[in-house]
Amino acid sequence: MVNVVKEVKKAEEQADSMLEKARTEKEEIIQNAETKAEEIVEEAENKAEKESLKEMDNFKDEVNEEKEDIIEEGRKEANKIRETASDNLEEVENFLWEKFSSDFL
Secondary structure, eight states: OHHHHHHHHHHHHHHHHHHHHHHHHHHHHHHHHHHHHHHHHHHHHHHHHHHHHHHHHHHHHHHHHHHHHHHHHHHHHHHHHHHHHHHHHHHHHHHHHHHHHHHHO
């Protein structure tokens, strides 16, 4: 009977040891999973930030290109207006000279 009690006690100790080992392993697994999850989240945030900055740079480049196109179109239009105004000025000068010449000379 003493042997049976010793074996039961030994089995209980082994079971307790196995349970403690399982709890420790469980905690390590949970800790590792939490660490890994934090790393994944941090990596995703970094990647998202880089992508966001890249998109912002691309958008700025597009806006600058469009701005330059608008400026160039404005310059062309201003030149056309200057040419038209110059042509009109010449016509007015000729008209006034002819009028002056015919009326006063």
